[in-house]
Amino acid sequence: MEDIANLFHGFAVVVQPFNLVLMVVGIVLGVIVGVLPGLGGANGVAILLPLTFSMSPTSAIIMLSCIYWGALFGGAITSILFNIPGEPWSVATTFDGYPMAQNGRAGEALTAAFTSSFVGALFAVIIITLVAPLVANFALRFGPPEIFAVYFLAFCSFVGLSKEPPFKTVASMMLGFGLGAVGLDQMTGQLRLTFGFEQMLNGFDFLIAVIGLFGIGEILLTMEEGLSFRGKPAALNMKVVLQTWAKLPRYWLLYLRSCLIGCWMGISPAGATPASFMSYGIAKRISKNGHLFGTGQIEGVVAPETAAHAAGTSALLPMIALGVPGSPTAAVLLGGLLIWGLQPGPLLFVEQKDFVWGLIASMYMGNIVGLLVVLTCVPLFASILRIPFSVIAPVIMVFCAIGAYTVHNNTFDVVMMVVFGVLGYFMKKTNYPMAPMVLAIVLGDKAEESFRQSLLSSQGGLGVFFSNGLVSTIMSLGLIALFWPLIQAGWTRLRSGKLRPAE
Amino acid sequence: MNQTVKETGGTGPSHRSVEVGMAAFMALLALIGIFGSIKVGIGWGDEGPRAGFFPFYVSLVVLISCAINIFSALASGDKGRVFAEWGQLRQVLSVLVPTIVYVALVPYIGIYVASALLIAFFMRLFGGYSWTVTAAVAIAVPVLTFLMFESWFLVPLPKGPVESMLGF
Numbered sequence: 273m274e275d276i277a278n279l280f281h282g283f284a285v286v287v288q289p290f291n292l293v294l295m296v297v298g299i300v301l302g303v304i305v306g307v308l309p310g311l312g313g314a315n316g317v318a319i320l321l322p323l324t325f326s327m328s329p330t331s332a333i334i335m336l337s338c339i340y341w342g343a344l345f346g347g348a349i350t351s352i353l354f355n356i357p358g359e360p361w362s363v364a365t366t367f368d369g370y371p372m373a374q375n376g377r378a379g380e381a382l383t384a385a386f387t388s389s390f391v392g393a394l395f396a397v398i399i400i401t402l403v404a405p406l407v408a409n410f411a412l413r414f415g416p417p418e419i420f421a422v423y424f425l426a427f428c429s430f431v432g433l434s435k436e437p438p439f440k441t442v443a444s445m446m447l448g449f450g451l452g453a454v455g456l457d458q459m460t461g462q463l464r465l466t467f468g469f470e471q472m473l474n475g476f477d478f479l480i481a482v483i484g485l486f487g488i489g490e491i492l493l494t495m496e497e498g499l500s501f502r503g504k505p506a507a508l509n510m511k512v513v514l515q516t517w518a519k520l521p522r523y524w525l526l527y528l529r530s531c532l533i534g535c536w537m538g539i540s541p542a543g544a545t546p547a548s549f550m551s552y553g554i555a556k557r558i559s560k561n562g563h564l565f566g567t568g569q570i571e572g573v574v575a576p577e578t579a580a581h582a583a584g585t586s587a588l589l590p591m592i593a594l595g596v597p598g599s600p601t602a603a604v605l606l607g608g609l610l611i612w613g614l615q616p617g618p619l620l621f622v623e624q625k626d627f628v629w630g631l632i633a634s635m636y637m638g639n640i641v642g643l644l645v646v647l648t649c650v651p652l653f654a655s656i657l658r659i660p661f662s663v664i665a666p667v668i669m670v671f672c673a674i675g676a677y678t679v680h681n682n683t684f685d686v687v688m689m690v691v692f693g694v695l696g697y698f699m700k701k702t703n704y705p706m707a708p709m710v711l712a713i714v715l716g717d718k719a720e721e722s723f724r725q726s727l728l729s730s731q732g733g734l735g736v737f738f739s740n741g742l743v744s745t746i747m748s749l750g751l752i753a754l755f756w757p758l759i760q761a762g763w764t765r766l767r768s769g770k771l772r773p774a775e
Numbered sequence: 776m777n778q779t780v781k782e783t784g785g786t787g788p789s790h791r792s793v794e795v796g797m798a799a800f801m802a803l804l805a806l807i808g809i810f811g812s813i814k815v816g817i818g819w820g821d822e823g824p825r826a827g828f829f830p831f832y833v834s835l836v837v838l839i840s841c842a843i844n845i846f847s848a849l850a851s852g853d854k855g856r857v858f859a860e861w862g863q864l865r866q867v868l869s870v871l872v873p874t875i876v877y878v879a880l881v882p883y884i885g886i887y888v889a890s891a892l893l894i895a896f897f898m899r900l901f902g903g904y905s906w907t908v909t910a911a912v913a914i915a916v917p918v919l920t921f922l923m924f925e926s927w928f929l930v931p932l933p934k935g936p937v938e939s940m941l942g943f
Contacts (some may be wrong), residue, residue, distance in 0.1 A: 280918070322929045437847070443840035445799055449833040450808045457815075457826035464826045464892050465811035495870045496863045662902030667916055669874055670890040674920065678930055683882040692872065696914070701858065702790075702797045720829040728823035764937065 302342015
């Protein structure tokens, strides 16, 4: 009950006129970021983070999280109208969204996509409201071994659940930990891995890595592919919206399933992209129109969009409750919390009640505002994509550079951004996932600290990670996630082996 | 780099050589990490694990993963796959090189003037815009940025001689 009261208090904070304005500004910026190639949710938030340094943390998080919602909405616009996924998680939306637009049903597809996004996000926010306080309360009891075990679980899930080859995931993740370790050692105060370079004293900031990997790298990729935009006209009138809304309730089961898939994938750090594919795949298998998927089925838009938004939103749950971000964008938001002097993790619910409940309330409001903004402004956003790439590309570059500079007011960071950009281009081309690297740079210090503190208490014995029921459970879950592909393959073989004689 | 021919006729570096190069590069970083960790001590000190303890093992895992990745790249059958055609790579370089120049210029002439030059360069070279349109966009974007950052959000950005001449 106390939580409900807190939530309403949060709403009171959010509906202050200044915060409402920030919300709309955030959504609009977010949609633009989501529509433009080379600017995704993660580096959009990273670039705009410095703008919020002078705001109160609550206002800042409202604006930044709204950029995130906007980016999630924006990805759908380009997928449907241009067959260009603005974000990786909207790739699955192109499968049926673009054919719908080709058949002259762009309005229907867009309405379905936005509404599904909204439903998915709303479901996830309700889950966060109900579950996050419980998780945080539970996690207050965690000592260093348990905290390390949570990190272990998060990173193992990356290896087990990602589509990329496992050793590539491991390599880029561990490289991220290595980059995060450069500079001052938090525990002994000793300098390490700097090799006498003054610029390395502060280590590698993950914001620079995000802007480089996701921003510059993406532009280089776009340039290689030689983008040409040929969009379908976008007109959304109230009639189409209402007609589509009248159609959607009959897919309630599809919605529920996609929401559950999304939340599950979002909370484990697999993220929105696999969630959208998984939801699309399952919908295709179960639906009686499954064989028509790919030709412009509305269900083929509903399933991935719902799951992607549910995943993108629920990725914030572990960030708020445990301090472990579920996605690169959540990681950037977490970085923001640190800059504003807030320590993410379970204590946030105790010490920064206003902030946490303001954030949760802003998730409800942000998605409602977002739905209204995107439904009314689609033609405007679509016209942004008609600006030629030769104008947009340098402008994006300039904003990336500004974003990188303002992190520490340091021009060397801008150089590092370009280095990360080239690295990102090659990583993307050779299938090394970038999200685990970014998360490892963010969480490296904390993971290392909890690891070393645990070892300290056990005098170096690794048994401390299996010393009680709680920590052993989390560690075992981590190991299961790590070896999930092997377990799955073994299980299938076992079953097919058993079934065959019966046939 | 060995050249191979794709079915479409375009040539370029083979995907496999880039794949191996990438893993080798990461392995190099890992070796640097291992070296640096040993320098600060990877053992058990007075206050528990020394500073190099964690980065050492992390780098070791990177090294092992890279070895596996190199092996699987060499073992994979897609020998004829091209990483990117030379023409495409030239496109990438035509963006990358101006960006490097831009970044190198920022400390000396400030971010605003450098940005104007970058935008103008892109629009002339890739967009083929007339000088008037180019100048309009190339000047408008930095000016708007200036207003947004310096006046509105009070975030100072690097400035050069032109700005100091104008009295900022």
